[in-house]
Amino acid sequence: MAPYESDDGTTAGEAEKVRAGRRKASRYAVPVAVVGVAAATIGIVPALADSGDPDLPEISARQLLEKVAASDVEQMSGTVKINTDLGLPDLGGLAGGLASGLGGAGGGHDSGSAADPSSRLMELATGTHTLRVAADGPDRQKVSLLENAAEYSVIHNGKDVWGYDSASDEVYHSTADGTARDHRKDRRSGEDFPATPGDFADEALKAADGTTSVTVDGTERIAGRDAYKLLIRPRQSGTTVGAVSIAVDAKTGTPLKFTLTPASGGAAVLDVGFTKVSFAAPAASTFDFTPPKGAEVTEGDDRGGHPDRTGRMPGKDLAGKYDGLRTIGEGWNTVAVLDTGGSGMPSGSAADGGLGGFLGSLGDHASGKFGSGTVFSTRLVNALITDDGKVYVGTVDKATLVRAADAAK
Incomplete structure (x- = not known):
């Protein structure tokens, strides 16, 4: 029909x-x-x-x-x-x-x-x-x-x-x-x-x-x-x-x-x-x-x-566990922002067995006004973990995710 x-x-x-x-x-x-x-x-x-x-x-x-x-x-x-x-x-x-x-x-x-x-x-x-x-x-x-x-x-x-x-x-x-x-x-x-x-x-x-x-x-x-x-x-x-x-x-x-x-x-x-x-x-x-x-x-x-x-909503549960959880953007371009209070991914290289190097090899480097970090992607969800411990995640592409991180800075 x-x-x-x-x-x-x-x-x-x-x-x-x-x-x-x-x-x-x-x-x-x-x-x-x-x-x-x-x-x-x-x-x-x-x-x-x-x-x-x-x-x-x-x-x-x-x-x-x-x-x-x-x-x-x-x-x-x-x-x-x-x-x-x-x-x-x-x-x-x-x-x-x-x-x-x-x-x-x-x-x-x-x-x-x-x-x-x-x-x-x-x-x-x-x-x-x-x-x-x-x-x-x-x-x-x-x-x-x-x-x-x-x-x-x-x-x-x-x-x-x-x-x-x-x-x-x-x-x-x-x-x-x-x-x-x-x-x-x-x-x-x-x-x-x-x-x-x-x-x-x-x-x-x-x-x-x-x-x-x-x-x-x-x-x-x-x-x-x-x-x-x-x-x-x-x-x-x-x-x-x-x-x-x-x-x-x-x-x-x-x-x-x-x-x-x-x-x-x-x-x-x-x-x-x-x-x-x-x-x-x-x-x-x-x-x-x-x-x-x-x-x-x-x-x-x-x-x-x-x-x-x-x-x-789950964000309220997470807010109790992590400080600074909020969302930015609207509609389908909504991005969740989480400040872990940490220093980003662990340091180290994949060659010497460092966890940070291994995780980094699974993502793409990104930089902008927010600083620098790594974007991890699936076919639906992208997540940016910055070097200063912030996490940006949403059902948005890499460019939109980086723009959101820049705007939130």
């Missing part, structure tokens, strides 16, 4: 309704959260579309945004396929260790448990993954990461949050903060994992302001369901984001697929979508969990440093 119509002039107000109607993503915003662990914020999925585009009634971008905002789905289950192509090598187990060493994506804690959700996030930063998800209202969600001959699960049931790693037979337990649940619908299907297309659609729709074009780009079939395609394109130059496509279930308004393609072209950086989905209530036993006999159980603090349910 051909695209319907451009509705760019009305998207700012409608996107605001979406923000009010859907909970802000509290942990996985881009680019702010990438300061903690850049790759971990970008996760996720190629969902397989069925053949043949459905013939659906025409709808405007305004109407489709309203449909997403009005969606009241609280019960669901399904399978999500996740594929991430940042242009990074396969991090494997090293990724989890790095996330843990950084205190998670702004969480500020390191339990040392293989079952701690924050220690597993970066596994989603590369390659293809399969998740099973289930949700029954704001107080019960489950996400299971399926691996070779093993499974990792995060279970939220009432006040309890459990993480279980079958490979190591380790369990992580923390207590959920339910203070925001009385007045806000929570559609996350897992306490800490960005597990469904809706988890990513929130942030993309939030960017739909005057810097963004939003249109309806036809229809498709996702996981056996009819869907409209919402196409989001930056109007600004300098961003590494080419376009975001969100497949919206025609009946329920639930995002079924989320695809982000880079401005440089080529394969999608992130593609998140359902291969199977049901909107029936999952069995209550789905959310039951008792630590297996003999398993090592680690008790975390209340909420264990994980994000609360009040819509708090």
